[in-house]
Amino acid sequence: MEKRIINPWQWQDQLSYVQAVEVKQPVGTLYVSGQAAVHADGQSSTDDMKTQLLLAIQNLEQVISEAGYECRNIVRLTIYTTSHDEFWPNFPIFQNWITKHGIKQATTLMEVKSLTETLKVELEATVVK
Incomplete structure (x- = not known):
């Protein structure tokens, strides 16, 4: 697999994402x-945003690992949150996780009215190998 990052600008670097990722000749794709x-x-x-974000990241890592993929090959990540105001102070947790794995992903952050039950944040990913 070959990945090419497309960043016409540099401002997104501070937010730990890229504008686009081109993937050539993948062996597999995990949705x-x-x-x-x-x-x-x-x-x-029922915990606070920080605790929920940490558990969501842990769950994402577990699914990716059990499928035989690696977090560093996440190419698309969508973040759903019920509160941008609660999520944003915890953004460094997300950034540290991105840096730890060397992930270069296209990202969308969306505030939604609600998630299932008491959930505050949800992470959806596309991973290649």
Whole structure:
């Protein structure tokens, strides 16, 4: 697989994403459903945004790993949150995770009216190898 990053500008670098990712000759593509702060027993978290974001990231990593893919090959990530105001102070958690894995992904952040039950954040990804 070959990836090419397209960034006509530099301002997005501070926000830990890229404008576009071209993938040539992938061996496989993994489309990951939205991963949220749901515990292994199926219980939705009632915790704060920070705790939910950490658990959502952990769940995303687990699905990607169990499928035989690597987080560094995430090419598309959509973030759904019920509150931009609650999410934004926790953005450094997301940025540190991106940096840790060397991810270069196209990203969309959307505030939505609600997510299932008590959830505040959900991460949906496309991963290639």
